[in-house]
Amino acid sequence: MNDPEGKPLEEAPLFLPASRLQHLLDALVRAGFRCIGPRLRDGAIVYGVLDRATELPAGVTDIQAPGSYRVGRTEGPRMFAWANGPQALKPLLFSPHEDLWHAERRLDGGLEFIPDLPNADPLAVIGVRACDLAALALHDQHFLHGAYADPYYARRRSELFLVAVNCSHPAATCFCASTGDGPCATCGFDIALDELDDGFVATCGSERAHALLAGLDLAPATPEQVSEARRQSEQAAQAQTRHLPSRNLREALFANLENPRWAEVAERCLSCGNCTSVCPTCFCHREQEQPSLDGSSSAHTREWNSCFARDHSYIHGLTFRPDTRTRYRQWLTHKLGGWHDQFGRSGCVGCGRCITWCPVGIDITEEAMAICGSRT
Ligand code: SF4
Ligand code: SF4
Numbered sequence: 094m095n096d097p098e099g100k101p102l103e104e105a106p107l108f109l110p111a112s113r114l115q116h117l118l119d120a121l122v123r124a125g126f127r128c129i130g131p132r133l134r135d136g137a138i139v140y141g142v143l144d145r146a147t148e149l150p151a152g153v154t155d156i157q158a159p160g161s162y163r164v165g166r167t168e169g170p171r172m173f174a175w176a177n178g179p180q181a182l183k184p185l186l187f188s189p190h191e192d193l194w195h196a197e198r199r200l201d202g203g204l205e206f207i208p209d210l211p212n213a214d215p216l217a218v219i220g221v222r223a224c225d226l227a228a229l230a231l232h233d234q235h236f237l238h239g240a241y242a243d244p245y246y247a248r249r250r251s252e253l254f255l256v257a258v259n260c261s262h263p264a265a266t267c268f269c270a271s272t273g274d275g276p277c278a279t280c281g282f283d284i285a286l287d288e289l290d291d292g293f294v295a296t297c298g299s300e301r302a303h304a305l306l307a308g309l310d311l312a313p314a315t316p317e318q319v320s321e322a323r324r325q326s327e328q329a330a331q332a333q334t335r336h337l338p339s340r341n342l343r344e345a346l347f348a349n350l351e352n353p354r355w356a357e358v359a360e361r362c363l364s365c366g367n368c369t370s371v372c373p374t375c376f377c378h379r380e381q382e383q384p385s386l387d388g389s390s391s392a393h394t395r396e397w398n399s400c401f402a403r404d405h406s407y408i409h410g411l412t413f414r415p416d417t418r419t420r421y422r423q424w425l426t427h428k429l430g431g432w433h434d435q436f437g438r439s440g441c442v443g444c445g446r447c448i449t450w451c452p453v454g455i456d457i458t459e460e461a462m463a464i465c466g467s468r469t
Contacts, residue, residue: 130219160454181373223275228373266445271336287322345465366399368447
């Protein structure tokens with residue numbers, strides 16, 4: 094359960110045997126939630142509808158490196174022995190493409206503006222990682238608690254139930270320990286699970302989770318199980334080899350706007366925008382009108398955009414970031430610098446996705462280190 098600041102109150106963790114994970118899914122369905130969770134599809138672990146616990150990727154792991162993602166087999170039956178897939182929570186809440194409102198011409202010639210708010214059903218997400226909870230908190234800050242709350246995001250967000258799973262198998266690209274966002278989830282979840290060989294240590298994070306777990310009649314986790322869970326998290330943090338030079342690179346980045354490294358990275362960068370698509374915190378978008386051919390209606394749509402796209406910096410006849418050097422510089426200085434002014438922290442939660450899914454393997458930690466590592 095949470096205290097008034099959203100941090101979980103101390104409550105003795107429970108033990109959920111692996112054979113009873115289905116009972117948790119069933120309880121969520123009885124409580125009115127549709128469950129989604131990690132599924133193995135087309136060679137990647139992605140979110141999909143989860144009716145049965147047996148649909149989870151048991152015995153599967155991921156092997157990630159700059160520009161490379163593969164799945165492999167593990168010897169054990171664990172279901173969460175992998176780091177993260179290409180998706181975060183972002184597409185579930187901030188839709189890649191949606192109609193915000195549409196206008197229709199009335200018979201008297203006037204225009205009627207009709208909001209297109211989404212239908213959002215209660216949704217339970219199983220297997221959320223700590224880095225993605227940290228990204229969600231940043232999106233909440235922007236979409237819910239800014240000057241104007243976004244009703245599209247808010248509607249989906251209000252229906253979310255989050256079952257986190259603490260990371261025990263970080264990828265080679267992960268660096269959440271250095272940003273302070275993982276590998277263990279500390280707040281923002283309803284339930285957090287630590288997977289052991291025979292089941293899960295379950296920590297309750299909300300009133301509604303408390304009621305749900307009480308219905309499962311679980312035994313308390315033993316001190317040995319709790320300490321094994323803690324050991325796993327510590328080991329996962331120690332296993333991470335990448336890190337950023339500092340959690341706050343604002344001064345160092347803005348002092349390095351003319352560093353020759355921007356031109357060097359631009360020689361490799363394709364300006365494809367993969368990094369911003371997979372990034373759980375990036376939320377740039379464009380809005381545009383889509384009028385019908387007969388002029389009787391028009392839809393106002395929003396879709397993801399990227400600071401790597403040419404049109405992203407187009408304004409009044411001028412593209413003010415005309416080349417890859419200035420676009421990459423914009424991305425990094427905003428993500429690791431400007432976010433401190435806007436949100437009080439860096440925009441990077443250390444998930445490592447931009448490293449893995451960059452087609453040429455550009456590594457944000459390497460670039461940050463090269464540009465300002467010695468200055469922090
Ligand atoms: S910048 Fe890269 S490592 Fe950081 S949150 Fe975004 S995708 Fe993850
Ligand atoms: S850094 Fe990599 S993923 Fe990002 S735009 Fe450049 S080539 Fe694409």
